[in-house]
Amino acid sequence: MVPTNYLIILSAVLFLIGVAGVLVRRNVLVVYMSIELMLNAANLAFAAFASAFGALDGQIAVFFVMTVAAAEVAVGLAILVTIFRTRQSVDVDSLHQLKG
Amino acid sequence: MFFSEVTNQAGTFFYLAPWAVFFPVIGLLFNMAFGRKIGEKGVAMVAVAASTLSFVVAVLLWLSLRAQPEGTVIPLASWMTVVDVSWAFRVDTLAVTMMLVVGGVGSLIHLYAAGYMHYDVRYKGDPGRYGRFFVFMNLFIASMMLLVSGNSYLMLFVGWEGVGLCSYLLIGFWFEYDTKGNLSTENAKAGKKAFVANRIGDFGFMAAMFYMFTVFGTLNFDKVFAEVPAVASANPHALLIITLLLLLGVTGKSAQIPLYVWLPDAMAGPTPVSALIHAATMVTAGVYLVARSHVLYDAVPAAQHAVALVGALTALFAATIAVGQYDIKKVLAYSTISQLGFMVAAVGVGAYVAAMFHLIAHAFFKALLFLAAGSVIIALERAHHPLPEDGGAEGEHHGNDPEGFDPQDMRFMGGLRKVIPVTFWTYLIGGLALAGIPPLVAFFSKDEIIAEAKSADALVYWLLVTAAFLTAFYIGRQIFMVFFGEARSHAAEHAKESPWPMTSVLVTLAALSVAGGLLNWPRPYLAEWLGHTLGEVEAAGLNPVVAGTSATIAVVSLLLAWWLYGKRPLESAGQPDPLKRPLGWVFTGMEAKWWVDELYWAVVLNPYVALSRIAAAFDVRVIDETVNDTAWLTDFVGGKIARWQTGFVRNYALSVFVGVLLIFTYLLWR
Numbered sequence: 001m002v003p004t005n006y007l008i009i010l011s012a013v014l015f016l017i018g019v020a021g022v023l024v025r026r027n028v029l030v031v032y033m034s035i036e037l038m039l040n041a042a043n044l045a046f047a048a049f050a051s052a053f054g055a056l057d058g059q060i061a062v063f064f065v066m067t068v069a070a071a072e073v074a075v076g077l078a079i080l081v082t083i084f085r086t087r088q089s090v091d092v093d094s095l096h097q098l099k100g
Numbered sequence: 101m102f103f104s105e106v107t108n109q110a111g112t113f114f115y116l117a118p119w120a121v122f123f124p125v126i127g128l129l130f131n132m133a134f135g136r137k138i139g140e141k142g143v144a145m146v147a148v149a150a151s152t153l154s155f156v157v158a159v160l161l162w163l164s165l166r167a168q169p170e171g172t173v174i175p176l177a178s179w180m181t182v183v184d185v186s187w188a189f190r191v192d193t194l195a196v197t198m199m200l201v202v203g204g205v206g207s208l209i210h211l212y213a214a215g216y217m218h219y220d221v222r223y224k225g226d227p228g229r230y231g232r233f234f235v236f237m238n239l240f241i242a243s244m245m246l247l248v249s250g251n252s253y254l255m256l257f258v259g260w261e262g263v264g265l266c267s268y269l270l271i272g273f274w275f276e277y278d279t280k281g282n283l284s285t286e287n288a289k290a291g292k293k294a295f296v297a298n299r300i301g302d303f304g305f306m307a308a309m310f311y312m313f314t315v316f317g318t319l320n321f322d323k324v325f326a327e328v329p330a331v332a333s334a335n336p337h338a339l340l341i342i343t344l345l346l347l348l349g350v351t352g353k354s355a356q357i358p359l360y361v362w363l364p365d366a367m368a369g370p371t372p373v374s375a376l377i378h379a380a381t382m383v384t385a386g387v388y389l390v391a392r393s394h395v396l397y398d399a400v401p402a403a404q405h406a407v408a409l410v411g412a413l414t415a416l417f418a419a420t421i422a423v424g425q426y427d428i429k430k431v432l433a434y435s436t437i438s439q440l441g442f443m444v445a446a447v448g449v450g451a452y453v454a455a456m457f458h459l460i461a462h463a464f465f466k467a468l469l470f471l472a473a474g475s476v477i478i479a480l481e482r483a484h485h486p487l488p489e490d491g492g493a494e495g496e497h498h499g500n501d502p503e504g505f506d507p508q509d510m511r512f513m514g515g516l517r518k519v520i521p522v523t524f525w526t527y528l529i530g531g532l533a534l535a536g537i538p539p540l541v542a543f544f545s546k547d548e549i550i551a552e553a554k555s556a557d558a559l560v561y562w563l564l565v566t567a568a569f570l571t572a573f574y575i576g577r578q579i580f581m582v583f584f585g586e587a588r589s590h591a592a593e594h595a596k597e598s599p600w601p602m603t604s605v606l607v608t609l610a611a612l613s614v615a616g617g618l619l620n621w622p623r624p625y626l627a628e629w630l631g632h633t634l635g636e637v638e639a640a641g642l643n644p645v646v647a648g649t650s651a652t653i654a655v656v657s658l659l660l661a662w663w664l665y666g667k668r669p670l671e672s673a674g675q676p677d678p679l680k681r682p683l684g685w686v687f688t689g690m691e692a693k694w695w696v697d698e699l700y701w702a703v704v705l706n707p708y709v710a711l712s713r714i715a716a717a718f719d720v721r722v723i724d725e726t727v728n729d730t731a732w733l734t735d736f737v738g739g740k741i742a743r744w745q746t747g748f749v750r751n752y753a754l755s756v757f758v759g760v761l762l763i764f765t766y767l768l769w770r
Contacts, residue, residue, distance in 0.1 A: 022750070022753050023750055023754055023757065026750070031749075092748070092750060093748055095747075095749065096746065096747025
């Protein structure tokens with residue numbers, strides 16, 4: 001049985017990698033992957049706490065997050081394809097038309 | 101719906117009352133929608149038919165009232181149930197008398213206008229405006245019918261405002277011209293003046309209604325009148341205030357001192373308008389209002405006295421101005437003010453029947469005089485610059501007329517009795533009727549007023565007698581200047597008689613002016629008839645002393661006019677008036693309308709304009725500046741903050757991340 005502390009630390013590390021990915025990468029696909037990483041870091045924390053407290057609530061939350069993440073990716077990738085078709089690029093910095 | 105009344109009141113036509121309003125409304129809607137398609141003749145036919153049907157309704161109501169003189173109330177629809185005001189038509193002898201006058205004279209004038217406007221729109225160069233004229237005229241008939249048949253003060257007020265609106269629209273009918281046809285804002289200003297003066301009067305009327313509602317709790321005629329004795333003993337000041345405020349409304353609508361100044365300017369409207377609205381019907385609304393409210397006025401002698409004095413003073417004051425005018429319509433305008441003064445004085449001394457009698461008589465002879473004056477003006481216009489259909493070339497202008505020729509200026513007329521005989525004879529009958537020569541209608545009606553005034557108030561009596569003397573004089577002066585002597589311009593020499601729609605109306609009105617006296621003499625039919633509503637049957641019959649005196653006064657006055665203007669007629673248009681030398685500054689004052697307009701400008705209008713300027717400056721400098729500066733500040737701050745919005749998603753994500761960090765830091769260090 002792995003101690004809960006280790007799992008939480010792993011979760012935090014994964015989350016920070018995801019944050020760093022969102023902040024520094026310009027490729028939209030990589031940004032997406034980083035977001036997924038953050039979501040799964042959260043999932044890991046849920047699962048870790050669920051097993052630590054012996055309650056199922058956290059595990060159920062994980063299923064919800066996975067479902068929502070799948071839906072988000074489906075929509076997000078669709079948008080991404082459309083953007084690529086019109087702009088021939090997946091660079092997030094080239095998408096700044098809405099600035100004030 | 102109103103058809104259900106048929107079963108309730110079998111055998112009478114009372115249920116038709118709302119149609120007196122509906123018919124003209126249908127006519128005007130039809131002309132608004134299809135006026136351009138059906139042409140001039142079609143428009144005129146629809147308008148005349150609408151007005152005539154309205155008159156037919158009035159006649160049917162009259163027939164029904166003969167069998168059931170106590171009358172009835174025809175409810176149509178509810179309006180404001182909380183304050184007990186509904187759309188209901190009151191059919192009684194007073195209302196139907198007014199409806200007969202409005203419908204009868206109104207229809208005749210519609211017919212006349214069908215001929216008159218044919219020329220008028222061509223001289224002003226805009227034939228397309230023919231239809232609009234008749235839309236306004238039908239709207240006027242509808243409003244006036246509403247005014248006289250309403251069952252509450254509020255409904256009366258709706259009609260009151262409606263006729264005021266029509267008056268405004270029709271005075272400014274040629275809003276871009278002056279009376280001579282040059283481009284100017286003169287007519288528009290005249291309309292505005294009428295509207296503003298009436299607004300002051302309406303303020304009085306509305307204030308009276310508000311106060312009446314707080315005191316009586318209702319505006320319904322019957323309910324108010326039933327409460328009057330109780331209120332008179334409990335709160336006599338309330339009645340005094342209400343009646344005096346109503347008097348302010350009367351001075352506005354019926355052109356009495358101090359608000360009469362709008363009526364002479366209202367002559368800017370086409371002549372049929374002057375005849376219908378500003379002589380025969382609308383301006384008598386004030387007289388009707390006082391007669392309708394006779395229960396209120398009878399309870400407050402002080403208010404009655406005020407009404408009588410205002411009327412008598414106006415009668416004399418306006419008559420003096422009429423003596424010094426040269427414009428054929430201005431003379432008649434001041435004459436109208438003066439005659440309205442007679443009526444108001446009559447209701448003031450409690451002679452409601454005499455007032456209504458004179459109102460009817462005045463509707464006949466003053467409408468006749470105005471329409472005949474219109475016939476004169478058109479006759480001169482047609483000779484001055486003939487239309488193609490009269491044998492003139494397009495746009496031709498005869499240069500034979502004296503400098504500054506004005507088809508309404510009596511100094512450019514003269515000798516017209518030979519060229520336009522029908523107009524002359526009808527004008528003569530109208531003039532003699534106005535002067536009070538027996539047996540024409542105003543002899544009876546004016547005598548009744550003067551006889552009643554004699555028994556009521558010496559001051560009012562003498563004012564009215566003097567006014568009656570001047571009345572005969574100014575109308576004599578006008579007739580001699582216009583129709584006798586020799587022509588003083590090319591146009592007067594070659595004037596053309598008007599077509600049949602116009603002359604037939606003149607002849608009809610002349611016949612009414614001759615025979616109208618039969619209404620109340622030798623049998624006091626009108627007094628008995630109105631007695632059903634006004635609740636009094638006056639001791640009728642001619643007072644031989646008063647009748648003899650006033651007939652003598654009229655004859656002497658006409659002889660004086662003949663001696664001054666008929667014996668040695670003016671020879672040229674530029675010659676000064678023969679009265680100028682003997683009367684000196686008095687005549688100058690009459691000519692200048694006693695500088696009342698100038699006085700109003702100096703005392704009221706100029707200070708008001710100055711105040712408006714200050715308000716305008718405050719608006720621009722303070723209010724506008726504040727708003728503009730606020731807008732500038734918002735724009736400036738927004739411009740600075742907008743720098744944060746880079747458009748780069750990663751920047752936003754970074755700020756979110758920093759925000760989250762800050763929140764966590766706060767939570768941990770708390």
